[in-house]
Amino acid sequence: MLDKPLTPAGERILTVASELFYSRGIRAVGVDLIAEEAGTTKKTLYDRFGSKDGLVQHYLTRRYRLWRD
Structure with missing residues (x-):
């Protein structure tokens, strides 16, 4: 599942979550x-x-x- 490309909605969710997790904590x-x-x-x-x-x-x-990169 981690290597599958994300849909545009999945990318948007991950981008927003990344910003929030970094700034506020998971x-x-x-x-x-x-x-x-x-x-x-x-x-x-959830989907x-x-x-x-x-x-x-x-x-x-x-x-x-x-x-790493």
Whole structure:
């Protein structure tokens, strides 16, 4: 799942989540806020990532890959 390209909505969600996680902390940010800020629904977030944990996994993997490269 981590190597599959994300849909435009998935990219938007991950971008917004990345900004919020970095600025506020992972535990302080809920899926309601992420969905609202990304202009999507919680259903779309769950369809793309399965759970907040799945979204966090994508976020951490992307940060690691950017740091590594």
